[in-house]
Amino acid sequence: MVDRQTKPLAIALMGPTAAGKTDLAMALHHHLNAEIISVDSALVYRGLNIGAAKPSAAELAAVPHRLIDIRDPAEPYSAADFCKDATHEITNIVAAGRTPLLVGGTMLYFKALLEGLSDMPASQPAVRAQIEQEALAIGWPGMHQHLMDIDPETARELHPNHSHRISRALEVYRISGKTMSHFRANSGSGLLDSYQWVQLAVAPRDRAVLHQRIATRFENMLDAGLLGEVEALYRRGDLHPDLPAIRAVGYRQVWEYLSGEIDRSEMVARGVAATRQLAKRQLTWLRGWPDLCWIDTQNASGDLLEVDEIVNKALSFLPQRPI
Template sequence: MSNNLPVINLMGPTASGKTALACELYERGNYELISVDSALVYRDMDIGTAKPTKEEQLQYPHHLIDVITPMEVYSAAQFVDDAIRLIDDIHSRGKTPILVGGTMLYFKALLEGLSDNLPNADQAIRSEIEAKASEEGWQAVYDELVHVDPLAGEKFKVTDKQRIIRALEVYKITGKPITQLQLEQPKNLPYRYTFYNYALLPDRVELHKRIALRLEKMWEIGFLNEVELLIKKYDLDENLPSMRCVGYRQALEFLNNGDSSHKKRTEMEDKALFATRQLAKRQYTWLRSLQELHHFKTYLTTKQAHEDLRNLHR
C-alpha cells in the first residue's frame, strides 16, 4: 500500500469552529468525516456534547458518532483501531478522510501509535479501584500504584486520577507494570498514511465568549432534561467515563443533590462553565505539545482556514 495516502487532521479546542469548517470542506470536496471526540461516541448524549443534529448528520455524515451507550468504555486504542479501519475504507472508495475533533489523546495515539500489548479497559476493575478511592482516599490508591509500579509513581501525582486508574488497571489485568509494557514493544505506527495537520486556535478571550454562548444555548434547549432522561434510562454514576464529560458531571451532581433552587442551579452552571474553560485550556496545551513533534498549520479564525484550505487535496 502506498505510504502517501492523505489523511487530514482538523483539530481545535471546544467551540473553535472546527466542525463547521469540516462540514464546509465536505461540501466542496471528495471527503468523508471521522469524528475525533471522546464525548460524541455516546448515544443519547446530544445537547451537552454539542453533537451535530440528526439533520446535520444526514447532510454531513460523521463516522464514530453514537458508537456506544453511556455505560460503556471507549479507549484510545479502540479509537485507533476504528479510525484506521475507516481511513482504509474511505481511501478504497477514492475519497480522502477528514478527522475532526478536540480529543487530543486520540490524535496523539493516531499520529504516534500505541503500544499494542496494552489491554483494553475493564470497567469492573476500574470500579474496584474507584470504590477503594471512595472508601480509603486517593492517597491509598496512589500508594498501591507506587508499590507495584514505582516508575509510574514517579511520573504521576496523586491528583492524576485517570492515569492512576489506568496504570493499576493494566497491572491487575497483566501482572506487569504499565511502564514496563510501554517499553517492551515498539509503537505500531500507521506509516502508510501522510498526515496533514491543521488546527484552529482562536484568541482565548474570543473562545471564552463562544463557550459561554454555547453553554447558555445548551441550558435553553434542554440540557438538564437530557441528563434527567439519561438517569431514567441508565444506571449512571459519576465515575463512568461518560459522566466525566464536562457539563454532564456538574448536571448529574446537581440533579442527584435534590436541591433545585435558583442558587444551586446558578452554582452548577458556573461550575460547568469553569470546567469547559479548563477543558479548552488543556486542549491548547495538548496542541502545543503535539506541534513540537508534528508539522502543523494553525489558524486564528475559520475564515483564515477557509481561504487557505479552499483547494485542499482535491
C-alpha cells in the same frame, strides 16, 4: 520506501473545545472530496447530543459523520475501540477514492491512531477495586499525586479528578511494574506512515476569546435543553457517574445537579470551569504535537475571521496533488 506523495491523503483536524472544528470540517467537506470521521469520545454515544455539541440531524443528513451514535452510554468505548473502528472507516473511504477528514478534540484517540497502541496489561478488577478504596480515603487528587511520583509524564496530562484515567495508569503500574508512559513509548505501529497526513489545529490565539466562547456555548446548551437531555439519561436507572459517557464534560456537572449534590448556579460554574480545563489540556497536548499546522481564527485586530477566511487558511496547508 514509498514516496510520501504517492500515499493517500488523510487530514486530521484538531483543536480545543469550542474552537469551531465542526463548522470548519463541514465547510471543508464541500471543498474537498472528503468524508468526515468524528474523533470525539462523547459523540460516539447515543443520547449525548446537546452537551456534546453533536451536529444536528439536518447537518448530519447533509454532511454525514462516521463514528457518531455508535454506542449506548452504558457501554464504555476505549481508545482501542476507536483505533479499530477508525482504521476500518479510513480504509473504506480511501478505497472509494475519497479523502478521510478526521475531526475532533479527543487527543488520546488521535495519538493512538497515528502512533499505535501499546501492549498494556488488561484490567484486573481486584487491583482496580483496591485503587478505588484508596481513593475513597485520600481522594482522587491524592491518587493523582501518587501517580505523579510514579509516572509524572502521564500525570501531567491528567486532571487531578479524572478518576478513570488516573485509576487506569496506577493499575497498569501495579500489574506490570511499568509506567503507562513506558508502554506508550514502546507502542505498536500506527497509521502515521501509511498516509500523507496533513495535521491541522484550529483555535483563536487569545485564550480569553476561547473562554468567552466556552461560557456562551454552555449557556446556549442549557437554553437548548441540556437539563432535559441529562435527566432522560438519569432516569434510565442503568447509568452511573463512573461511566465514561456520564463523566463527559457538562454531563457530569448536570448529573451532580440532578442528584442534589449542587445547586443550579454551582452546576453552571462547574460546567464552564470543567470545559475551560478541558480546553487547557487539549492545548497542552497540541503545543507538543509534531508537524502541526496552526489555523488562527482571529485577524490582526483580534476579531474573529469569517468561515470562508478560516477555510482558505486550512486549504492553504493542503498539498497540490496531480490530477
